[in-house]
Amino acid sequence: KAGVTQTPRYLIKTRGQQVTLSCSPISGHRSVSWYQQTPGQGLQFLFEYFSETQRNKGNFPGRFSGRQFSNSRSEMNVSTLELGDSALYLCASSIGESNQPQHFGDGTRLSIL
Amino acid sequence: AQSVTQPDIHITVSEGASLELRCNYSYGATPYLFWYVQSPGQGLQLLLKYFSGDTLVQGIKGFEAEFKRSQSSFNLRKPSVHWSDAAEYFCAVGAPQGGNKLVFGAGTILRVKS
Numbered sequence: 190k191a192g193v194t195q196t197p198r199y200l201i202k203t204r205g206q207q208v209t210l211s212c213s214p215i216s217g218h219r220s221v222s223w224y225q226q227t228p229g230q231g232l233q234f235l236f237e238y239f240s241e242t243q244r245n246k247g248n249f250p251g252r253f254s255g256r257q258f259s260n261s262r263s264e265m266n267v268s269t270l271e272l273g274d275s276a277l278y279l280c281a282s283s284i285g286e287s288n289q290p291q292h293f294g295d296g297t298r299l300s301i302l
Numbered sequence: 303a304q305s306v307t308q309p310d311i312h313i314t315v316s317e318g319a320s321l322e323l324r325c326n327y328s329y330g331a332t333p334y335l336f337w338y339v340q341s342p343g344q345g346l347q348l349l350l351k352y353f354s355g356d357t358l359v360q361g362i363k364g365f366e367a368e369f370k371r372s373q374s375s376f377n378l379r380k381p382s383v384h385w386s387d388a389a390e391y392f393c394a395v396g397a398p399q400g401g402n403k404l405v406f407g408a409g410t411i412l413r414v415k416s
Contacts, residue, residue, distance in 0.1 A: 224406075231406060232392065232406035244403075279345055281402075287401055288353065288396055288400070290348050291402055291404065293338075293346040
């Protein structure tokens with residue numbers, strides 16, 4: 190069974206640009222969550238989607254947005270990139286709606302120049 | 303609001319020695335608790351979880367954790383550490399009826415010396 194797939198693995202952007210990251214969950218998983226990991230702030234929750242609906246949202250500015258498609262695949266978008274957006278972005282999928290173990294992808298490493 | 307504290311940023315143990323990583327949580331009700339491990343350049347792998355029932359839970363790779371409500375703790379243990387256990391370990395809490403959102407501790411980096 191394939192795991193959570195995140196693309197691309199590495200990305201370099203410049204300030205002011207926008208970026209879209211993709212996540213394909215484990216087959217049959219309907220919940221997708223996104224996390225930002227930085228050395229200074231650690232792992233922080235961005236948002237969670239279940240059946241194409243945003244269920245939870247973390248404390249991030251509106252420049253961070255996401256969506257989920259009918260096949261459960263998810264994308265997150267960051268507009269007007271700032272240097273502080275440099276991070277490892279992790280996607281996790283769960284089989285159920287609530288309190289399920291999450292399975293993580295290997296992440297997308299985003300570097301802002 | 304939920305919070306998770308991992309008091310030890312770094313821990314170094316000798317190969318073959320026992321290991322205990324500490325985790326304390328703050329939450330009003332009984333939370334859902336998890337331990338994850340992350341190797342460099344990779345995502346997080348679930349080691350074990352506690353939802354209810356037996357307070358001693360067994361996980362993969364020989365790890366176990368004990369939930370102690372009175373101490374708001376969920377410490378991770380392993381009786382004999384292997385060099386391949388060197389990684390960063392994260393404790394996380396999820397809220398009942400709170401979707402699948404997790405709040406993570408800051409992590410503990412485990413170094414294993416031979």
